[in-house]
Amino acid sequence: xxxxxxxxxxxxxxxVVTVVLMVLTTVVYPxxxxxxxxxxxxxxxNGSLIEVGGQTVGSSLxxxxxxxxxxxxxxxxxxxxxxxxxxxxxxxxxxxxxxLHDRVAADAAAFREAHGLEAGAALPSDAVTASGSGLDPHxxxxxxxxxxxxxxxxxxxxxxxxxxxxxxFTEGRALGLIGxxxxxxxxxNIALDARYPLRP
Amino acid sequence: MTAIEWGQLALYVALxxxxxxPLGTYMTAVYEGRRTWLHxxxxxxxxxxxxLGGIDEDREQDWRRYLLATLAFNVAGFLLLYAILRxxxxxxxxxxGLEGAKPTLAFNxxxxxxxxxxxxxxGGETTLSYLSQMAGLTFQNFVSAAVGMAVLVAxxxxxxxxxxxxxxxxxxxxxxxxxxxxxPLSVVLALFLVSQGxxxxxxxxxxxxTLEGETQTLAMGPAASQVAIxxxxxxxxxxxxxxxxxxxxxxxxxxNLVEMVAILLIPVASVYMYGRMVGSTRHGxxxxxxxxxxxxxxxxxxxxxxxxxxxxxxxxxxxxAPSADQLGGxxxxxxxxxxxxxxxxxxxxxxxxxxxxxxSMHDSYTGLGGITPFALMxxxxxxxxxxxxxxxxxxxxxxxxxxxxxxxxxxTPEYLGKKVESxxxxxxxxxxxxxxVLILVWTAVxxxxxxxxxxxxxxxxxGFSEVLYAFTSGSxxxxxxxxxxxxxxxxxxxxxxxxxLFGRFVFLVSVMVIAGAMARKQRVAASPGTFPVDGFxxxxxxxxxxxxVGLLTFFPALALGPIVEHLMRADGVLF
Numbered sequence: 001x002x003x004x005x006x007x008x009x010x011x012x013x014x015x016v017v018t019v020v021l022m023v024l025t026t027v028v029y030p031x032x033x034x035x036x037x038x039x040x041x042x043x044x045x046n047g048s049l050i051e052v053g054g055q056t057v058g059s060s061l062x063x064x065x066x067x068x069x070x071x072x073x074x075x076x077x078x079x080x081x082x083x084x085x086x087x088x089x090x091x092x093x094x095x096x097x098x099x100l101h102d103r104v105a106a107d108a109a110a111f112r113e114a115h116g117l118e119a120g121a122a123l124p125s126d127a128v129t130a131s132g133s134g135l136d137p138h139x140x141x142x143x144x145x146x147x148x149x150x151x152x153x154x155x156x157x158x159x160x161x162x163x164x165x166x167x168x169f170t171e172g173r174a175l176g177l178i179g180x181x182x183x184x185x186x187x188x189n190i191a192l193d194a195r196y197p198l199r200p
Numbered sequence: 201m202t203a204i205e206w207g208q209l210a211l212y213v214a215l216x217x218x219x220x221x222p223l224g225t226y227m228t229a230v231y232e233g234r235r236t237w238l239h240x241x242x243x244x245x246x247x248x249x250x251x252l253g254g255i256d257e258d259r260e261q262d263w264r265r266y267l268l269a270t271l272a273f274n275v276a277g278f279l280l281l282y283a284i285l286r287x288x289x290x291x292x293x294x295x296x297g298l299e300g301a302k303p304t305l306a307f308n309x310x311x312x313x314x315x316x317x318x319x320x321x322x323g324g325e326t327t328l329s330y331l332s333q334m335a336g337l338t339f340q341n342f343v344s345a346a347v348g349m350a351v352l353v354a355x356x357x358x359x360x361x362x363x364x365x366x367x368x369x370x371x372x373x374x375x376x377x378x379x380x381x382x383x384p385l386s387v388v389l390a391l392f393l394v395s396q397g398x399x400x401x402x403x404x405x406x407x408x409x410t411l412e413g414e415t416q417t418l419a420m421g422p423a424a425s426q427v428a429i430x431x432x433x434x435x436x437x438x439x440x441x442x443x444x445x446x447x448x449x450x451x452x453x454x455x456n457l458v459e460m461v462a463i464l465l466i467p468v469a470s471v472y473m474y475g476r477m478v479g480s481t482r483h484g485x486x487x488x489x490x491x492x493x494x495x496x497x498x499x500x501x502x503x504x505x506x507x508x509x510x511x512x513x514x515x516x517x518x519x520x521a522p523s524a525d526q527l528g529g530x531x532x533x534x535x536x537x538x539x540x541x542x543x544x545x546x547x548x549x550x551x552x553x554x555x556x557x558x559x560s561m562h563d564s565y566t567g568l569g570g571i572t573p574f575a576l577m578x579x580x581x582x583x584x585x586x587x588x589x590x591x592x593x594x595x596x597x598x599x600x601x602x603x604x605x606x607x608x609x610x611x612t613p614e615y616l617g618k619k620v621e622s623x624x625x626x627x628x629x630x631x632x633x634x635x636x637v638l639i640l641v642w643t644a645v646x647x648x649x650x651x652x653x654x655x656x657x658x659x660x661x662x663g664f665s666e667v668l669y670a671f672t673s674g675s676x677x678x679x680x681x682x683x684x685x686x687x688x689x690x691x692x693x694x695x696x697x698x699x700x701l702f703g704r705f706v707f708l709v710s711v712m713v714i715a716g717a718m719a720r721k722q723r724v725a726a727s728p729g730t731f732p733v734d735g736f737x738x739x740x741x742x743x744x745x746x747x748x749v750g751l752l753t754f755f756p757a758l759a760l761g762p763i764v765e766h767l768m769r770a771d772g773v774l775f
Contacts, residue, residue: 010269013371014276016253021378024245025342026335029383030425033390037400037424040391045400047418047448049408056408059418061397061447064410071411075536085418086405087326088442090533090561092684094662095510096765098774100532100564105516122519124526125509129518131535132445132543132561138536142526177207179453180539181525189411 050190058186059085063137066189069114070154070198072139072147074185075126076107079134090132104128115150138182141170155196165191201503202522205541209499212545213492215461216468220488223465224472230380231353231373231477233257242379249375260366263716266354267709269370270347274314274705277340282310284336285328294329295404301327304693311697313340315704316348316586318430318437318556318679319696321688326441330402330421337437338426342386345433345466346377348588351708352470355592356477358715359616362723367715377588381466382433389462390428397451400424423449431462434586436556436679444546444559445535456538456546456559463549463557467584470591478616482734487594490739491552491583494746498572498583499548505568506530506540511770530569533561544569547680551576554586556679563657563666563682567766570665570682574758577676579750580635580707586677589704592711596628598733599714600749601742603628605731614730617723624717627710634706636753638675638699643668643757651691657684660775661768665761670696672754675703 037045048060058064063074065083077083078091093100107128112121127143144166152162169188173179229236250257261269284291285306289299301309305321312319313336322328328337350373357367394400403420410416423439427449430437444450450459468488475484507529509520522528522540529540538546543560550557551573562573576583582594599613599620606613606620613620646652646667656663666685673680674696681687687696732738 006265006268007272010265010272013253013255013269014272017249017255017371017375018273018276018280020249020252021343021346021375022335022339024383025378025429026339029386030334030338030422033387033394033425033428034400034402034422036391037394041394044397045394045424046403047399047401047406047420048397048451049406052411056406057411058408058416059448061451062416062418063447064412064416065414066412068412083416085416088419088440088446090442090445090564090683092561092563092657092682093532094563094658094660094665094684094765094775095512095530095532095566096660096662096768096773096775097658101512101516101774104513104518108516108518120517122517125513125518125520125528125531126526126536128513128516129530129532129534131531132533132559132564133440133442133447133535135447136535136537137447140526140536142523145525173204174453177204177211178457179537180527180542182536186411193411 050186052190057190060184060187061137062135064186066185069150071189071192072144072151072185073114075136075139076103076128076130077134078130083135085135088133088135090134091130115147117146137184137186139185141166141181141183144183144188151192155192155198157196161196165195201500201507202541205503205507208541209496209545212457212460213496216464217488217492219461219465220468220472223469224476227381227469227473228476230376236380238380238384246375246379250372253371255369255371257369257372260368261370262365263354263358263367263712263719266367266370267712270351270708273374274347277343278310278314281313281336281340282306284332285309288329288332291329291331293331293334293402296329298327298329304690305688308693308697311700312679313337313437314344315677315700316344316433316435316554316589317674317677317700317704318435319674319681319700320437320679321693333426333439334422338429341426341429341433341435341437342378342382343374345382345435345587346374348586349377349381349470350374350588351711352474352588352592355595355711355715356474358719359595360478361719362721364719367719382429385432386425386428389432389458390424392458393424393427393455396455397448398424398427398455399448419448427459430557431459431555432466434463434467434553434555436550438557443557445561450559453537456542460542460546460549463553463555464584466587467553467590470588471584474591480616480734486734486739487742490743494583494743495548495552498552498576499545502544502547502565502569502572503541505566506544508566510566512772512774530564530566533564535559548572548576550680551678552583552585554581554589554677554679556673558680561683562669562680563684567762567769571758571762573680574669574672574762575751577672577678578754579746580632581676581678582746589677589707593707595711595714596631596707597742597746599624599628600632601738601745602731602733604745605741609729611729614724616733617726618718618721619724624714627713631707631710632749634702635675638702639668639671639754640757642671642695642699646691646695651689655686655689657686658775661761661765662775665765668757668761671699674699677703
């Protein structure tokens with residue numbers, strides 16, 4: 001049999017298998033998943049959005065920028081100009097990068113100043129490094145604890161209250177093994193607004 | 201490495217090994233055409249496909265025709281995907297109004313997805329319409345994996361059969377891989393992911409007003425269905441730019457664990473299936489054991505280095521030691537919910553498999569931390585490897601192992617009772633020689649020319665690593681990246697595109713040649729001089745050959761990048 005004849009014989013299976021598998025994998029499969037997802041898990045399927053007072057303030061899974069002294073601050077972000085939810089990105093700086101060194105030095109100084117820590121105070125690694133996504137919703141409990149005093153002052157409440165709130169929002173490892181200890185910054189700050197509102 | 205990290209690694213390996221036998225047994229039944237519990241649902245669909253396509257499922261193809269069908273299917277898939285990417289601006293399901301991809305990007309992306317690489321020159325949420333993601337990429341996510349499995353099954357038949365001329369029917373194996381294995385697993389995984397918070401919708405991007413009154417745009421889309429298959433099919437191309445580091449793609453500790461298991465699930469089961477179908481389950485377990493040992497070793501090296509942290513930042517007061525309430529280590533490019541151990545385990549798994557999805561940015565890894573991803577790709581992805589392609593790639597190393605063992609004792613090498621002769625060894629060496637040439641030559645060209653170095657994100661040894669990583673990832677059909685490199689230019693799009701095509705198809709054609717030759721042979725009875733392939737000696741030799749032949753070729757290149765970076769880590773020299 002010639003090469004041409006061999007190829008011709010495969011054309012019909014090629015066409016049919018391509019069309020059938022394409023319909024199944026790109027139409028039926030995503031539609032079934034989308035349908036079931038929207039029916040059974042509508043909140044999760046649409047981005048786990050959080051509403052406060054009728055207004056959508058963000059996604060409980062996506063971090064956002066906080067600069068006010070009255071809020072806990074998130075990690076540095078390399079997504080767009082910071083926590084750009086349409087442009088996820090890490091810094092991609094290598095360990096010996098001058099730019100990384102300069103950025104961390106600046107962020108560390110700013111963190112210490114914002115939270116009233118002495119110069120050179122030790123900082124948890126997550127406090128001054130950019131996450132992989134630039135959208136990390138979490139900080140470590142240690143990074144949150146360093147911010148307790150400054151946030152309590154700004155909110156006009158005690159550090160004891162603040163620490164209690166922090167404990168409530170600290171998540172541990174599932175089964176003692178899966179995941180890492182963390183605090184969701186947005187959810188913590190929403191609770192702050194609810195319980196210790198800023199006087200207008 | 202902390203006690204928790206050892207525990208997390210042990211749990212991960214245990215889950216993988218536990219899944220190998222049940223899934224491998226199921227896959228064996230599927231490819232042998234036996235009845236499975238999915239038959240009532242899937243069988244009618246399967247039969248209808250064959251009837252429409254004029255496919256006689258009992259009529260087998262010889263190796264030439266099987267290979268021809270495989271290549272024809274891939275050429276057609278490439279052209280189709282290229283067209284969709286170029287024309288997406290005129291096609292529906294494009295709520296962001298994104299334009300068509302430029303020619304070199306479309307070439308690179310089409311090559312990337314047809315070869316099961318999923319190298320992303322594009323940024324998901326900023327470049328591709330929903331139609332391109334679904335009809336273009338998701339389709340290839342499924343079928344490029346299914347092609348790998350089909351070829352593996354053909355190779356298995358070649359090894360297992362005697363005096364045979366045929367290796368099965370490509371269209372049947374392709375259809376079964378998709379319908380019985382990839383689709384059902386994907387549906388289950390996708391729904392689990394949605395339940396945890398991975399998005400699955402066709403809305404336009406959502407604008408929210410943050411607590412501080414700023415506007416934040418959240419990317420939306422049908423992510424879960426694509427994430428499921430990109431993990432299971434060792435594809436790796438993420439829905440979002442940062443892949444599974446993105447909290448809407450990998451939101452919780454549970455999704456991280458399950459997505460990580462999904463990376464190696466089918467590859468591990470494929471090795472078990474291989475052993476079973478060639479008639480020696482023990483041989484399969486020895487291969488699994490050897491591969492697991494390399495995987496664990498690689499993970500431990502990376503975890504140790506990442507947990508040790510970055511001394512440069514230590515000088516600025518950044519804590520490197522972990523404690524109960526913070527992770528320490530090198531957290532640049534890593535997520536808090538994932539942590540260090542699960543970032544590095546993922547990094548090892550995704551480069552052992554030719555997956556390439558990431559949950560942390562490899563570009564920000566320390567010198568030694570980054571060496572495991574390099575090493576696992578440079579062994580041409582045979583530590584479990586890609587779906588199908590990992591195990592058929594491993595066959596090349598198995599043959600090389602028995603060949604060298606034969607030379608050592610002065611006997612004609614045999615594999616499972618069949619003589620290994622010159623035709624097979626030529627095919628083995630063709631693949632194993634082309635692979636380093638692809639990587640090293642392109643890297644050399646890139647680092648001495650401005651078109652190669654203009655888009656580096658890092659200077660010094662790390663910049664060299666970015667280039668080396670890119671060509672290694674392409675040739676190994678992995679798809680992960682030192683993502684700081686700006687690879688969406690003409691040079692990198694073409695160079696990496698060519699490497700992906702050669703990396704995939706040189707291996708694929710080689711193993712089909714071998715399968716055709718092996719199928720024709722008679723099995724000879726084992727004698728006291730036969731080298732047994734189901735014991736420790738074989739496992740050790742196999743591992744040694746992979747490391748020596750696969751890795752040593754690249755040692756000089758690694759010395760210029762990650763190794764020198766490791767040695768300089770505490771010198772205070774910055775680039």
